[in-house]
Amino acid sequence: MSITMKLYFTSLLLLLCSSFALATAFEKVVVAVDHAPPYGMVSEDGKVSGAIVDIMREIQRTLPIKLEYVACPFSRCLKMLEQNELDVMGGLIRTEAREQKMQFLTPPYMMLSSSFVFYARADSGLEINNYQDLIGKRIAVMRGAAHFPRFDNDKTLTKVEALSEHNAFDMLLKSRVELVIAVETTADHASVFLQRPSQEIVKMPYRYKDVIYGHIALSKQFARSELADKIQDRLNTLVLNGRLTELVKGYNLPPVTAVALDK
Structure with a gap:
């Protein structure tokens, strides 16, 4: 083999090695998306969208990560996160019990x-006017x-467990339960609810009003990685430069200010 050919193959090998190294530098992050319109949506063909998708794509712009989205019912997403089968899930209310199983950003x-x-x-003829009427x-x-x-x-x-909001309303319409509890803002947008004739399902007078905070949560295993720290840092930056507020504005969510960093 001539010197020219040896140089050619050597250069080609170096190029391939460089390309391989570049490809492997991008770490895969598995993100759960449950169907909770308008903040998380899964189309019939499996395409995902919503606030968590927009936020993770924004974070991806400045970090060497490859995003993989997994569409799953809420309860399944949560279980997979707890079992370290997923890395990231959005829209979770922070509770002491959950903090034992995952880490909140x-x-x-x-x-x-x-x-x-x-x-x-x-x-049904039901009239729920106060908490005691739930008994x-x-x-x-x-x-x-x-x-x-x-x-x-x-x-x-x-309390009767349902696998998803769709399942919960099906149980109600089939008289397997008498009530469904849900966050009003998300339930009224959910396709499962809107597809039902409005005269079939009614809201009860009693309600519990609160400010509900939805966090990004990480699996315990992923939370121990350096990449998790970088994602948290990037999220802080998006708050401080106003970009996070821009991203959630399209979902009719209020601005996320620096004060929120303490939440």
Whole structure:
């Protein structure tokens, strides 16, 4: 083999090695997306969108990461995050119980001044005017979901776990439960609810109004990585330069200011 050919193959090998090194420098981050319109959406063909997708893509612009999205029902997403099968999930309410199983990033990017409301069949004749009226009623709750402390900690109520919001409303319409609890802002946007004739499902008068904070959460395993620290730093930067506020504005969410870094 001539010297020219040897140089050619050597250069080609170096080029391939450089390309391989560049490709492997991008670490894969697996992001869960559950269907909670308008903040998280999964189309019929599996395409994902929503605030968490927009935020992670913005973070990707300045970090060497490759994003992989996994569409799953809320309870399944949560379980996979707890089992380190996923790296990132968005829109989670921070609770002491959850902090044992995952790590929350600050600030919360979702701040909803909304209510936890109870839905019933219109033909049920139910009238829930206060908390005590919930006693003795079968209430569908999404598995793993957090609501308000009094409700979540109340062992006297009859709570029936549903795999998803779609499943919860199906249970209601089939009279397997008498009530469904949900965040009003997201439930009213959910396609499963809007596809039902409005006369079939009604909101009860009783509601629990609160400011609901939705965080990005990391699996415990991923949270121990240097990349997780960089994602947190990048999120802080997006708050301080106003970019995070721009991203969530399209979802009718309020501005995320530096004050929110303490949440």
